[in-house]
Amino acid sequence: MSPLTCRFCDQELTRTFVDLGSTPLANSYLREERDIAAEKSYPLHARVCVNCFLVQVEDVVPAEDIFSDYAYFSSFSSSWVEHAKAYAEKLSEQLGLNRDSLVIEIASNDGYLLKHFVDRGIPVLGIEPAANVAKAAEAVGVKTEVAFFGVETAKRIVAEKGQADLMAANNVMAHVPDINDFIGGVPVLLAESGVFTIEFPHLLNLINKVQFDTIYHEHYSYLSLLTVEKILGAHGLKVFDVEELTTHGGSLRVYACHKGASKYSETARLAALHSKEAAAGLHTPAAYQNFTPRVEKVRDDLLSFLHNAKAAGKKVAGYGAAAKGNTLLNYCGIGPDLIDFVVDRNPEKQGTLLPGSHIPVFAPDRIWREKPDYVLILPWNLADEISMEMTAIKDWGGGFVIPIPELEILS
Numbered sequence: 001m002s003p004l005t006c007r008f009c010d011q012e013l014t015r016t017f018v019d020l021g022s023t024p025l026a027n028s029y030l031r032e033e034r035d036i037a038a039e040k041s042y043p044l045h046a047r048v049c050v051n052c053f054l055v056q057v058e059d060v061v062p063a064e065d066i067f068s069d070y071a072y073f074s075s076f077s078s079s080w081v082e083h084a085k086a087y088a089e090k091l092s093e094q095l096g097l098n099r100d101s102l103v104i105e106i107a108s109n110d111g112y113l114l115k116h117f118v119d120r121g122i123p124v125l126g127i128e129p130a131a132n133v134a135k136a137a138e139a140v141g142v143k144t145e146v147a148f149f150g151v152e153t154a155k156r157i158v159a160e161k162g163q164a165d166l167m168a169a170n171n172v173m174a175h176v177p178d179i180n181d182f183i184g185g186v187p188v189l190l191a192e193s194g195v196f197t198i199e200f201p202h203l204l205n206l207i208n209k210v211q212f213d214t215i216y217h218e219h220y221s222y223l224s225l226l227t228v229e230k231i232l233g234a235h236g237l238k239v240f241d242v243e244e245l246t247t248h249g250g251s252l253r254v255y256a257c258h259k260g261a262s263k264y265s266e267t268a269r270l271a272a273l274h275s276k277e278a279a280a281g282l283h284t285p286a287a288y289q290n291f292t293p294r295v296e297k298v299r300d301d302l303l304s305f306l307h308n309a310k311a312a313g314k315k316v317a318g319y320g321a322a323a324k325g326n327t328l329l330n331y332c333g334i335g336p337d338l339i340d341f342v343v344d345r346n347p348e349k350q351g352t353l354l355p356g357s358h359i360p361v362f363a364p365d366r367i368w369r370e371k372p373d374y375v376l377i378l379p380w381n382l383a384d385e386i387s388m389e390m391t392a393i394k395d396w397g398g399g400f401v402i403p404i405p406e407l408e409i410l411s
Contacts, residue, residue, distance in 0.1 A: 004047065004058065007179050007220065008231055011051035017222075018212055018291050020044040023330040025061060026216035026323035029352035029361070036358060044327070046215050046222065048288040052230050055203060055222035055288070057215065059177035079385045081112055083247055084170075087197075088116035091166055095195060097122050104157075104164040104189065106149045106182075107172035111137030118142060125161060127153065150178065154185030163191040170199040171248065173228070174219045183235045193263055196237065196256045198228065204280055205250030207287065209405040212295045213328040214249070224282050225252060225273050232256050240264040242273050249381045299332045301407040306338040309374060316401075317372035318342035319386050321349040321361045325378025328403060330356040339376065343367055367393065374409075376401045 004013040022041040030036060042060040049056070097103065103117045108126025110133050117124045118141050126144035128134040134144040147153045167190055176182040186196050201214055203224040215222070229239050232254075241255040241264070252273075257264050281287040309316050318325065321344040329339075335357045342354060343364045352361050367375065367390060375393060377383050380402050387400050387410065399411035 006049035006052060006054055007056055007059070007177060008054050008227075008234075009049060009052045011049050013047040013049055013056070015048050015050055015285060015288065016292075017046040017048045017055050017288050018215070018295055020046070020212065020215060020295075020327065020331045023216070023327065024355035026218065026326040026355065028355045029321070029349055030355060030358065031352055033353070036353070039355065041356070042217055044215065044217060048285070050285050052227055053224065053282060053288075054227045054231075056220055057217065059220055061217055079382065080247070083245075084113040085116045087168075088113065088120070091195075091197070092117065092120055092122065095166055097165060099123065101165040102162060103166045103168070106167065106169040107175065108137060108142065108144060109133055111140045111142030111144070113168065113170065114142045115140050125157070125164075127157070149176075149185055150181040151185045151188060154188035158189055163194065164189055165191050165194050167194065167196045168199075169197070171201070171251075173198055173200050174221045174223060177220050179221060179231060180235070183231055183237070187236045187258060190258065192258060193261055194257065195264070198254045198256070199245065199247070199251050200228070200254075201248045202244070202250050202252045203227075204277060204282065207280075207291065209249060210291075210294045210298055211249050211324075211404060212291070212298070212331070213324040213404060216323050216327045218323070223252075224277055225254065226277050226282050228252075228254055233259075239266075239270065241267040242270050244273070247381070295331075298404060298406065302328075302403045303332055303334070303338075305401065305407055305409075306334065310338060314373040315340055315370065316374045316376060317367060317370065318359065318376045318378050319364075319367075319390065320344055320377060320379040320382065321346070321352075321354060322379035324380075326355055326357070328378065329354065329359070335359060340370070340372065341366060342378070364390075371396045372398060374399055374401050376403065378403075380404050 023044050024039055024041050046057050099121050101122055103124045105114050106127050108128045114124040114126050126137050126142050127149050128144050129148045131146050134146045137144045190196055200223045203222045236259050237256045238259045239254055239256050243253040245251040316339050318339050321342050336359050339359050341360050341362055343362050343366050349361050350363050377386050383402050399409055402408040
């Protein structure tokens with residue numbers, strides 16, 4: 001067997017970050033009981049490249065098998081839609097975007113972001129590989145190309161539509177197995193004075209806050225500013241600014257432009273984040289060691305709570321059929337014996353079984369009918385939003401459970 005090599009720099013991968021065993025694809029929800037027999041699992045082993053410090057999992061499943069028909073719709077999170085609206089307002093003003101501009105989003109999902117530019121009369125184009133999700137975007141007035149993004153797609157769109165004044169790629173850079181082809185398409189499609197923004201969960205938060213459940217097969221890469229700058233730089237792009245965001249448990253929004261663009265100067269925020277990552281040692285192998293024992297503690301504490309709750313005759317439900325929740329449940333070996341059911345606002349997920357754990361998924365009103373003693377919030381990054389939405393569970397003495405970074409019970 002040939003050695004595994006880094007998807008960016010081709011260095012041989014010899015160091016484990018964390019091995020989460022073998023699990024099904026995190027978004028492969030089962031439609032019927034008979035689907036269980038055909039369910040497949042794949043290794044979920046994250047490694048770190050000691051040359052460029054890209055943390056990554058093997059692309060054991062082709063991206064086409066994951067993203068061509070997708071169960072995640074961004075607009076079901078009201079806080080994420082508000083985040084997108086604020087971005088559209090901010091960038092429209094900063095860049096002076098108007099009816100003669102073009103805004104392109106890569107992995108535009110259901111139009112959650114671009115619809116806000118449409119509302120301002122700014123031309124847009126979404127690029128989205130999942131036809132079922134692209135259809136939802138078109139329904140809200142967001143013109144969408146059904147395609148995977150890379151150099152060839154970029155060349156075709158330039159020929160048809162011209163170059164973009166603003167390009168956005170939110171929570172997608174981690175989702176591409178061929179990261180060089182993906183980023184290689186950006187300078188092709190970006191106008192000479194255009195701006196490219198990327199948002200991604202910050203690897204430093206994953207490490208510090210034990211966010212191991214954000215590791216799943218469709219997240220091929222786990223990103224730091226350090227590594228993203230190396231990847232962008234290899235393709236003729238330079239980072240000139242960065243923001244730290246609260247989304248997805250702590251993310252970065254990186255601003256980049258062509259290396260030759262003199263219009264944009266490096267900011268103090270960029271220098272500060274360089275210092276922050278350097279202080280954490282992200283440029284050294286030591287920063288990526290000893291993660292596994294911390295992951296094991298999260299697992300052991302959650303299992304202890306669930307077993308004790310069941311022994312006391314308590315009913316536990318889950319909220320949010322999120323991909324991260326499926327990593328958590330499958331790594332911990334949790335099934336319907338410990339969690340009775342999960343609810344989710346997304347109709348696409350209702351009436352399914354979670355992959356691997358086979359816990360049934362229902363609409364949120366199931367909570368009011370069953371009145372569980374505890375609701376385990378699986379998308380912990382939305383804990384505030386969910387606890388506000390479900391605050392009435394306190395009427396019967398119910399409480400919320402948040403598993404990461406350490407077990408927390410809100411009664």
